[in-house]
Structures are given as C-alpha cells and as structure tokens.
Amino acid sequence: MIALSLTLLGSPSQAAIRPTEDVKILESETHCLAQVIYFEARGEPIYGQIAVAQVTINRRNSNLFPNSICRVISQTSPVCQYSWYCDGKSDYLPNNTEARLAYALAKGLLTSRVKDITHGALFFHANSINPGWSNLEKTIEIGAHVFYRRS
16 A cells, blocks of 8 residues: 655645655656566567566565565676666666556556466566576466466
C-alpha cells in the first residue's frame, strides 16, 4: 500500500504533502525496472517486455538474489547480470515513446497483480545466443528471448 504523509503547518491551505519512504522506494524501483525493460527488451512485443521485467521481479522475490529491483540489476558478482548495465554506455532513459512505455509497464507491474507469464523464470537470454544452461529448465520463449528457471 502506498501512503503519503500530510503535515499541517498552521491552516489547511498551508498543508504540505510529502511522500513517505514507500513512495520513494516505489519511484526508484519503477525507474530501475523501466531501465531493464527499455535496455533489454525495447522493440520486443509487449509480452516480451513484460516477461523480461517479470524475471527481474522474480529475482527480487527470490532468496538467490538481492531484495530490490535496483540491487538486482546492479549485481555484478559473480558476473554482470544485465549486459546493458556493464557496457560502459549511458543508462539514461530518453524521453521517447519506447521509454515512456517501459516506465508505464514497470509501474503497472509493480503496483498490480499480474500473472507471471514466465512461469517463475529467474534467467533469460536472447535466442540468438546459447549460454549452455543445461542445468536450467526452459519455461517459455517470447519474442527474441528464452526464459528459464531452476530445475
């Protein structure tokens, strides 16, 4: 649940609304998830963008990864988890249609109950590469990505 604090500084016309810590965290997590969607899946069908985001959310909810979206994407040990994060290029979200869509999807996924179309996937890769993940169970292929969970 999201809450705002209302502080009365004299009269009701002077009320100041300040976001609570939960709102600040949601804003940060939404931005980080929007970056994942934009840099990993822009140009993919909507379901592909949602699936990439859901892997990141699944990781946050798993005890195998850090417990926040932002920490999941910035995890670089034992290896960089998201190639765009470690490529040395700017991670700035531009003001364009694809970035606005990524932000809207991120906000919706973090504030709504959405069925996990990846079936619990914690890993994905582009279907153009073969990382040799024989120890993982393939759950689904959507667009240009293949999704996996632990067997």
